[in-house]
Amino acid sequence: MGEQTRGIAVVLMSGGMDSTVCAAIAHAEGYELAGLHLNYGQRTQEGELRAFRNVCDYYGIARRLVVDVTHLAAIGGSSLTDMSIEVSSADLASAGIPTSYVPFRNANILAIATSWAEVLGARALFIGAVEEDGSGYPDCRQEFFEAFQRVIDTGTKPDTSMRIHTPIIRFSKKEIVLRGVELRAPLDRTWSCYQDSDIACGECDSCALRLRGFRQAGVGDRLPYRVKPVYE
């Protein structure tokens, strides 16, 4: 990151592996990073916030914004925001909408990111959404982000020029791990588990996807797990 940069990029950073690799890509492309993290009332809030700060420290990111969006919890409809609903066990073969679904979450996130980006005069928004990870979220598809780009183009000031970047949207978890290793992304500082614990459960959808990605990449995950499932 020299004196010359490609401008500011607001990077959505959940503290998870995908968004951390996304930050690594934005950094490698020469953008000056601004980190945006959202607390939306998920049960893993503390672990994700800690991971966000650790990743920001790693990249020397000074511009950080943590936004409380617990109104998404009040709106409800999700096992991630409603403590009374159990987290579903890993069922990677399921084609349905998972119970961790927060309705229209990425639109809320992108709207906040765009507001901040416009104030900062940023040129780019990076979001580590992944279309093909089997999650089934409608607002994780490229078609959705293209539609949102048009909202940015029409809804911001005439002198604002900002592009949404979804650099890992076509990646498998294996490819995310490999790109992260290649770019020396701090994967050991990230948090993926859906359970609120000091140690990742190894059993939820998110842990299962992550572990499968490391296994397929032939790379060891340095994060400790409570249970490490045995696969065929």
Place this chain on the structure above:
Amino acid sequence: MGEQTRGIAVVLMSGGMDSTVCAAIAHAEGYELAGLHLNYGQRTQEGELRAFRNVCDYYGIARRLVVDVTHLAAIGGSSLTDMSIEVSSADLASAGIPTSYVPFRNANILAIATSWAEVLGARALFIGAVEEDGSGYPDCRQEFFEAFQRVIDTGTKPDTSMRIHTPIIRFSKKEIVLRGVELRAPLDRTWSCYQDSDIACGECDSCALRLRGFRQAGVGDRLPYRVKPVYE
């Protein structure tokens, strides 16, 4: 409002005149109203919330949601959310972006509304945006709402079918007043002023626009004002 309705409509209700006439139109069209109000750290928060509740009472709206979005104040860049910047005096001839601009505000509002609407199973979103009132907000134009409709279509669950309605977007303030009177909308319960006071200032952009609308409609505004400007 009989047993048969056209389904639930989430109506964005600031407590102002435009959104109240918008609610009156949704009500007249046979929708079952759900009222969504946002506190985004504006200095007029209390007066607008009071007006929202009074208008909800008038229409017997049981489904009400008040969402705190003061993160928009943290993001800054606006005289409405930054107490250190003076509210600009009325300058209706100005073609520029007013200092009361909150970057990308309507996208944030619509994202929250869509999340709630999806949980409620609503069929419609009503927003009382007005394109031609001289305000110059990029996210008040029909083009913006059409772009956002596409975001809803791509980013919500397959069985969600929801349309954005902007019934007064082409209206002048005069037409808004006339439609409100025609539909017996409770205009006397609404709050438009940009100043935080028990009595409307009569001098800010918003008061000036409102008063001009009533004057052009030939209707008296029953709201009291501190100063009622004299026009040519």
